Amino acid sequence: MGILEGKRILVAGVTMESSIGFATAKVAQEQGATVLISNFGRALGITRRIARRLPVEPPVLELDVTDDGHLAGLADQVREHVDGLDGVVHSIAYGNPETLLGGKFLDGPWEDVAQAVQVSAFSLKSLAVATRPLLGRGGSIVGLTFDATTAWPAYDWMGVAKAALENTSRYVARDLGSEGIRCNLVSAGPLKTLAAKAIPGFEDLESAWKDRAPLGWDESDHEPTARAVCALLSDFFPATTGEIVHVDGGFHAMGL
Structure with a gap:
């Protein structure tokens, strides 16, 4: 029996097989969960295709977390497949790489910064509110971050x-919390994903991690991060909320 046996999990923001969202959906299924995944727009077709590569093909919902209509209709979409949710994964972020990344911090225009903050941060609140009617006591929301305590090379406005x-x-x-719903984040080290490919200088971060992470770091292995997300979705962290769990080989704890 897996740690998510009988759980109903929505993984929002699954685009490619190389995404953390996909890895999380896979591990969640292997741990006994019924999984739903989502995407929107042109990427929705890609998500429907890669859904077939999971152990069990999940329902694919259309969800743009910046669209009030999509958010308002999310609960009804979910109820077409399951009668509620036990967990929600926020695997969503976007910043225009042409204007916000790669040393463009001082030049980044507000319109693009506002979009990045809405999609990458405000949407966690939006998703939490939209799924709140579906989550009972013991429900868990888990998001994905990249340690924001440091100013990283090239990450610029996405760091903000x-x-x-x-x-x-x-x-x-x-x-x-008063409703028994937890919210936590997993802070992963640099992983080879579609988003990472858009970051100029990403290779420098990979190199630094390999040199300084005491446990070492494999940027192509998404499973450790997915396992941490699934652990936070499970009943093994009933009194943990507002936390950031680092899955980075120990890099964050090291000095020079």
Whole structure:
């Protein structure tokens, strides 16, 4: 019996097989969960195709977390497949790589910064509110971050967006805690994903991690991060909320 046996989990933001969202959906199924995944727009077709590569092909929902209509209709979409949710995974982020990444911090225009903050941070609150009617006591919301305590090379405004995400998670934890709903984040080291490919200088981060992480680091292995997400979705952390769990080989704890 897996640690998610009988759980109903929505993984929002699954695009490619190389995504953390996909790895999380796979591990969750292997641990006994019934999984739903989501995406929107042109990427929705890709998500429907890669859904077939999971151990059990899950329902694919259309969800744009910046669309109020999509958010309002999410509960009804979910109820077409399951009668509620035990967990929600926020695997969603976006920042325009042409204007916000790769050393463009001082030039980033507000319109693009606002979009990055809305998609990458405000959407955690939006998703929490949209799924709140489906989550009972013991429900768990888990998001994905990249340590925002440091100014990273090339990450620029996405670092600011992740800082906003980390604080948003704490406020969601505060406001939904009385309903027995937890909200936590997993901070992963640099992983080879579609988003990572858009970051100029990403290879420098990979190199630094391999040199300094005491446990070592494999940027192509998404499973350790997925396992941490699934652990937080499970009943093994009943009194943990507002937390950030690092899955980075120990890099965050090391000095020079």
